[in-house]
Amino acid sequence: xxxxDLLEALNDYQRYTVLPSIEYDxxxxxxxxxxxxxxxxxxxxxxxxxxxxIIIPTDAKPSTIIKPNPEVLAHLAKHGWTVHDYIKGMxxxxxxxxxxxxxxxxxxxxxxxxxxxxxxxSILSDMTILERVKTKPHPTIPNxxxxxxxxxxxxxxxxxxxxxxQLYETDPIRSAxxxxxxxxxxxxxxxEDVVGMSTHRAWTSCMRMPSKxxxxxxxxxxxxxxxxxxxxxxxxxxxxxxxxxxxxxITRLNIKRLIDHNGESTYRPFGDMYGQQNEVFSxxxxxxAKENYPANKKHTYILPNELYEDGYDxxxxxxxxxxxxxxxxxxxxxxxxxxxHISELxxxxxxxxxxxxxxxxxxxxxxxxxxxxxxxxxKNGILxxxxxxxxxxxxxxxxxxxxxxxxxxxxxxxxxxGMLHSPKxxxxxxxxxxxxxxxxxxxxxxxxxxxxxxxNDPIHKIAVVTHAKNTDGSVETSxxxxxxxxTYEEHRKNEKADYITTVKEFTPMVxxxxxxxxxxxxxxxxxxxxxxxTINKNNxxxxxxxxxxxxxxxxxxxxxxxxxxxxEFGHGVIVKCADPANSKSYLSKTNTxxxxxxxxxxxxxxxxxxxxxxxxxxxxxxxxxxx
Numbered sequence: 001x002x003x004x005d006l007l008e009a010l011n012d013y014q015r016y017t018v019l020p021s022i023e024y025d026x027x028x029x030x031x032x033x034x035x036x037x038x039x040x041x042x043x044x045x046x047x048x049x050x051x052x053x054i055i056i057p058t059d060a061k062p063s064t065i066i067k068p069n070p071e072v073l074a075h076l077a078k079h080g081w082t083v084h085d086y087i088k089g090m091x092x093x094x095x096x097x098x099x100x101x102x103x104x105x106x107x108x109x110x111x112x113x114x115x116x117x118x119x120x121x122s123i124l125s126d127m128t129i130l131e132r133v134k135t136k137p138h139p140t141i142p143n144x145x146x147x148x149x150x151x152x153x154x155x156x157x158x159x160x161x162x163x164x165x166q167l168y169e170t171d172p173i174r175s176a177x178x179x180x181x182x183x184x185x186x187x188x189x190x191x192e193d194v195v196g197m198s199t200h201r202a203w204t205s206c207m208r209m210p211s212k213x214x215x216x217x218x219x220x221x222x223x224x225x226x227x228x229x230x231x232x233x234x235x236x237x238x239x240x241x242x243x244x245x246x247x248x249x250i251t252r253l254n255i256k257r258l259i260d261h262n263g264e265s266t267y268r269p270f271g272d273m274y275g276q277q278n279e280v281f282s283x284x285x286x287x288x289a290k291e292n293y294p295a296n297k298k299h300t301y302i303l304p305n306e307l308y309e310d311g312y313d314x315x316x317x318x319x320x321x322x323x324x325x326x327x328x329x330x331x332x333x334x335x336x337x338x339x340x341h342i343s344e345l346x347x348x349x350x351x352x353x354x355x356x357x358x359x360x361x362x363x364x365x366x367x368x369x370x371x372x373x374x375x376x377x378x379k380n381g382i383l384x385x386x387x388x389x390x391x392x393x394x395x396x397x398x399x400x401x402x403x404x405x406x407x408x409x410x411x412x413x414x415x416x417x418g419m420l421h422s423p424k425x426x427x428x429x430x431x432x433x434x435x436x437x438x439x440x441x442x443x444x445x446x447x448x449x450x451x452x453x454x455x456n457d458p459i460h461k462i463a464v465v466t467h468a469k470n471t472d473g474s475v476e477t478s479x480x481x482x483x484x485x486x487t488y489e490e491h492r493k494n495e496k497a498d499y500i501t502t503v504k505e506f507t508p509m510v511x512x513x514x515x516x517x518x519x520x521x522x523x524x525x526x527x528x529x530x531x532x533x534t535i536n537k538n539n540x541x542x543x544x545x546x547x548x549x550x551x552x553x554x555x556x557x558x559x560x561x562x563x564x565x566x567x568e569f570g571h572g573v574i575v576k577c578a579d580p581a582n583s584k585s586y587l588s589k590t591n592t593x594x595x596x597x598x599x600x601x602x603x604x605x606x607x608x609x610x611x612x613x614x615x616x617x618x619x620x621x622x623x624x625x626x627x
Contacts, residue, residue, distance in 0.1 A: 036232050036265075037189055040292045053244065054187040056288065060238055060280035068451065071125055072168045076111070079118045082455070084108065086174060111168060120164035128167060134158040170248075182241040185284055187234050187255070193246060194235050195225045227306030231257040234267065236288075238281045251275035253285050258301035266295040270303060276417075279380030283351075330356060333381060334365050338391075344368035355381030361388070371395055372409075383415035390415035398438075409435040419452035443468040 038049040045051035095107040134156040135145040234255040256270040346366040351357035356378035358364040363375040372395035377385040391413035397403040411433040422430040429446040436442040448456035
């Protein structure tokens with residue numbers, strides 16, 4: 001197996017970002033030196049204090065519910081297919097054939113066959129870069145290739161973008177689920193494994209490095225990577241047995257330095273688990289930390305400011321009983337899954353690691369939040385329930401004379417391994433909420449998810465349904481058809497809206513259609529990355545709105561008004577965008593639109609600091625806005 005080389009896999013910009021991190025001088029930080037982990041690593045490596053990895057056997061097994069590769073999902077959805085069983089490799093779609101009752105039959109086919117039939121071998125990934133040994137045709141044997149060697153007679157490693165089909169065939173999450181050889185935990189202090197914790201991996205996080213300056217990254221927190229190396233963060237990976245070089249990791253969890261008020265340090269798992277959620281892996285990593293890095297159970301530890309807290313409280317309280325550590329206190333764990341004030345905590349169940357956990361139908365957490373009764377079900381700290389909803393809240397204020405607005409509300413959510421996931425029986429939403437007011441209004445929302453993404457199997461049914469009644473008696477109903485949370489190019493090219501809202505009022509009908517997608521479908525401006533298109537119809541008059549988004553910019557709004565459906569051109573727009581390159585303001589203007597193609601005919605951009613423009617009643621084609 002070729003050793004994964006992060007520096008080789010990175011481009012020049014990423015390498016420029018990482019190299020200073022790897023060379024970061026940790027000895028200048030108080031209370032820590034470069035040998036802090038030497039004895040622990042020697043313990044697991046026959047006395048070798050210079051070892052940079054620890055290999056630990058584990059009983060951890062990937063869950064039966066896994067999140068498929070998003071690019072594979074996208075390709076299947078473009079061709080009308082949806083994943084039925086990712087581990088077994090089966091997809092389904094609605095057939096043109098009919099059952100005896102007239103309903104459509106469901107066609108089932110292997111994912112590999114669908115990918116082959118739809119040309120997935122020739123479509124390259126937009127997100128993944130892999131490496132392989134570079135080859136060339138053999139000089140004497142036809143149809144055979146041989147490695148390309150460098151001047152030192154070593155194989156040359158090249159980077160490449162895999163095809164969609166290769167992504168599916170080599171998906172580490174899928175292959176791990178079928179692995180019969182077992183699994184292992186690799187705990188690494190190698191700088192490349194630490195700074196590469198979320199770069200060129202099967203997951204993403206706030207620590208993913210951008211591919212270019214100003215490019216897409218995790219969420220701007222890769223700046224903490226030097227701190228991880230300075231404080232000697234360890235990164236634990238779950239891999240298949242034998243994958244000692246962490247070629248295809250399944251899950252990862254960081255072990256970070258914590259400091260008490262006396263300046264004494266310990267190391268504990270800190271932050272979220274990324275990749276496939278695995279409770280046994282998390283438990284084994286916690287046990288490793290407790291066995292090898294002692295801590296004073298009476299002290300409160302703090303995460304250093306140089307380290308990313310990953311949304312957690314920097315305070316790290318230890319148990320006062322025989323269990324001396326956990327990721328968070330029960331209240332902190334609850335707050336991670338329920339964003340609200342806990343006024344009364346009725347009951348809590350935890351496992352030996354102090355993580356919220358329930359082995360039966362009794363909830364792992366039962367509490368009151370401002371009059372709302374909430375029950376949660378967890379498995380080893382992760383929202384999960386095999387035979388029912390893992391989140392249930394009820395708020396009944398119907399008899400409360402001090403509450404003048406809310407009458408009652410209820411919310412139910414189904415989770416599998418921390419992901420919203422509709423039950424296998426079908427027809428049951430993963431998320432359902434009801435809210436009513438004392439004035440007679442109500443709103444009811446149903447949402448269907450697969451692997452945490454809005455989607456309704458098996459034939460791309462409606463994934464979101466909202467039904468509302470207003471106090472004036474008007475009724476609103478909206479539906480959204482989602483294919484793994486996205487709308488693809490075919491929908492807009494065929495003039496099909498992703499989101500349709502029909503408002504039935506005492507006034508004339510109003511219809512809104514909103515489409516979401518990549519900016520190249522609406523070439524309004526060369527730096528736009530996403531566009532929302534809304535069409536409102538009322539009494540024969542049509543208004544069109546384009547709302548676009550650009551990196552580092554404010555929202556860019558394009559507003560077109562047409563008197564009737566026969567008008568070919570609309571008019572109007574004033575937008576503002578702060579250009580990070582030169583700190584100047586842009587005024588982008590599109591004053592015409594070709595209605596039949598839904599594409600603006602041209603865009604004028606001028607640099608202005610003063611944007612006090614007045615929108616005229618009509619704008620002739622080609623005319624610029626004037627001050």
